[in-house]
Amino acid sequence: MRHSFFGGIHPDDGKRLAAASPITALPAPDQVVIPMSMHIGAACTPTVQKGDDVRLGQVIGRSEAAVSVPIHASVSGTVTAVEPRLHPNGQTVMSVVIANDHQDRLDETVRSHAAEVEADPKRLLPLIKETGIVGMGGATFPAHVKLSSALGKVDTFIINAAECEPYITSDHRTLLEHPEEVLAGIRYILKLLELPKAVLAVEGNKQDAIEGLRAKLAGSSDVELMVLRVRYPQGAEKQLIQTVTGRQVPPGGLPADVGCIVMNAFTCYTVCRMVQTGLPSVERVVTVSGPGIESPSNLLCRVGTPVRALIEAAGGFKGETNKVLMGGPMMGSAIFDLDVPVMRGTNGVLAFHAEQNKAKENPACIRCGRCVAACPMHLQPLYLYAFERKGDVAGLKKLNATDCIECGCCAWSCPGRLQLVQAIRNAKALIKRSS
Ligand code: SF4
Numbered sequence: 489m490r491h492s493f494f495g496g497i498h499p500d501d502g503k504r505l506a507a508a509s510p511i512t513a514l515p516a517p518d519q520v521v522i523p524m525s526m527h528i529g530a531a532c533t534p535t536v537q538k539g540d541d542v543r544l545g546q547v548i549g550r551s552e553a554a555v556s557v558p559i560h561a562s563v564s565g566t567v568t569a570v571e572p573r574l575h576p577n578g579q580t581v582m583s584v585v586i587a588n589d590h591q592d593r594l595d596e597t598v599r600s601h602a603a604e605v606e607a608d609p610k611r612l613l614p615l616i617k618e619t620g621i622v623g624m625g626g627a628t629f630p631a632h633v634k635l636s637s638a639l640g641k642v643d644t645f646i647i648n649a650a651e652c653e654p655y656i657t658s659d660h661r662t663l664l665e666h667p668e669e670v671l672a673g674i675r676y677i678l679k680l681l682e683l684p685k686a687v688l689a690v691e692g693n694k695q696d697a698i699e700g701l702r703a704k705l706a707g708s709s710d711v712e713l714m715v716l717r718v719r720y721p722q723g724a725e726k727q728l729i730q731t732v733t734g735r736q737v738p739p740g741g742l743p744a745d746v747g748c749i750v751m752n753a754f755t756c757y758t759v760c761r762m763v764q765t766g767l768p769s770v771e772r773v774v775t776v777s778g779p780g781i782e783s784p785s786n787l788l789c790r791v792g793t794p795v796r797a798l799i800e801a802a803g804g805f806k807g808e809t810n811k812v813l814m815g816g817p818m819m820g821s822a823i824f825d826l827d828v829p830v831m832r833g834t835n836g837v838l839a840f841h842a843e844q845n846k847a848k849e850n851p852a853c854i855r856c857g858r859c860v861a862a863c864p865m866h867l868q869p870l871y872l873y874a875f876e877r878k879g880d881v882a883g884l885k886k887l888n889a890t891d892c893i894e895c896g897c898c899a900w901s902c903p904g905r906l907q908l909v910q911a912i913r914n915a916k917a918l919i920k921r922s923s
């Protein structure tokens with residue numbers, strides 16, 4: 489039975505710009521800059537030095553922390569620097585810079601793992617860890633940690649192919665062009681979890697991909713294709729679980745608390761590629777789109793490629809670009825330097841003009857309540873905003889500010905154009921500092 493989640497919005501999804509653009513492989517750049525922090529958890533320490541020769545797929549950074557994953561060279565060549573470089577988050581982060589020799593000489597660890605995973609499905613878990621696979625939908629949480637905490641505890645495996653962020657079509661194109669690899673990745677994970685069936689949840693605006701998947705799944709019962717009504721933020725983990733199962737993850741809880749694990753469709757594709765070829769997480773499909781891009785595209789590129797190269801490959805800017813985002817317009821963040829690198833979790837690079845910027849100089853709340861109706865987490869954004877302005881930490885805690893998933897539904901709905909998400913982000917920081 490299909491369920492639904494509370495709140496949500498229906499923004500113009502803008503997906504028509506890039507949805508028909510096939511995935512094109514972008515040539516690896518002459519130089520990649522690979523940050524030692526591009527996942528949730530502990531940053532890695534570089535394991536290579538300036539002057540070292542590295543091979544494609546070689547580990548170049550590692551951390552012994554429980555929540556972390558190794559980082560790998562996305563090209564072969566020579567390490568030219570190990571130093572702090574600008575990160576898309578606006579800070580400088582220790583990075584490994586590699587001059588590409590354009591030979592793609594593979595590291596000795598890059599070999600098919602299909603036979604060993606076939607013989608022992610449990611081998612998948614350490615392989616996922618060692619090859620640096622994280623949530624590729626943007627969350628970047630280490631996949632092995634999520635899977636370990638789900639083993640023996642969950643009865644439902646959901647594949648998140650909602651891709652509800654406007655403009656982004658990288659998962660859509662992957663489902664359409666690589667359904668076998670996505671399904672194979674799902675089946676490897678199913679065997680690891682010892683579950684009989686997975687639910688592949690896709691929003692109904694990907695009709696061509698849905699038809700292709702239906703054809704591939706004809707006669708099989710291990711993957712149920714569930715077509716969802718288009719509504720943002722359908723792809724948020726808690727909302728997706730509620731839509732698919734009717735179960736509600738408790739505040740502060742995890743999907744495993746209600747017997748579920750959710751993994752992104754591109755993560756499943758990456759798992760398949762890793763098992764079959766041994767390639768660690770060194771590439772990803774990025775949608776380059778928005779009204780400010782000449783030829784919206786879906787580009788397969790190496791981790792560490794500068795954003796500038798993607799924009800050039802998509803024909804450059806169209807008109808006077810006012811803002812460039814990494815990620816979608818709802819949850820992405822603005823970048824201020826086009827030389828920042830693509831990371832494992834980068835699903836989109838979007839460019840917008842000034843007229844798409846709805847910010848107002850003197851925003852004012854008119855108490856219309858639209859933000860409350862739109863909030864999928866049952867929060868009261870207008871009061872969170874007011875308490876944040878006053879620095880009222882006790883009030884913010886009482887209103888469960890930390891439950892906010894920063895989906896942006898409130899800000900999108902607000903006729904007063906209040907910067908609600910920024911205020912709530914700051915409110916969460918205030919709470920963290922006070923505890
Ligand atoms: S950003 Fe936070 S407060 Fe605003 S709608 Fe989303 S969950 Fe609710």
Ligand code: SF4
Nearest residue numbers: 853854856857859902
């Ligand atoms: S939507 Fe904006 S104007 Fe309306 S109550 Fe919420 S904060 Fe105030």
